[in-house]
Amino acid sequence: MIKLSANVSKKVPIPEMEYSSQNFSAGMEVEVSSNTTRGELKDKYQDLYEILSECIEEQIQNANGSGVEAPQPQAQVPARQKQSRQRHRAVQNRSGGNGGNGRRGSGKKATEAQARAVFAIARSRGYELQEVLTPYGVSSPYQLSIGDASTLIDSLKNGNGGA
Secondary structure (H helix, E strand, C coil), rough: CCEEEEEEEEEEECCCCCEEEEEEEEEEEEEECCCCCCCHHHHHHHHHHHHHHHHHHHHHHHHHHHCCCCCCCCCCCHHHHHHHHHHHHHHHHHHCCCCCCCCCCCCCCCCCHHHHHHHHHHHCCCCCHHHHHHHHHCCCCCCCHHHHHHHHHHHHCCCCCCC
């Protein structure tokens, strides 16, 4: 038996969100007879690619139809967010915060997973993305340092709105 493995992924920009994208991927493994010819293997790989590409296009269509797009600006700032900003400013004043220039970490930029987590958690908790990023002096989660992204994620998870 021969095991064929194929993976396909596609990055799609998030509308109206600079430096932001969503990643869609699909993978599959199949087994074929060990006496399969080279031409048959090529055909099988081509079939796998076409199937996986169709699956990704379906994922994209489902995401666009189910509101998995970029967070949209909200008209009102939740009260908990206003309190959070006040707490964050107070913490910055006490600790001499430097407006997002790597308060924690080595200055390396946030990972893809961290940036996606900031988008998702902020949206799920009802926070405006720009409001939670403002104290860090950045306009996109991708501009955060690894340490700042970690701090922000923890804060959002705890319901502190980024403080």
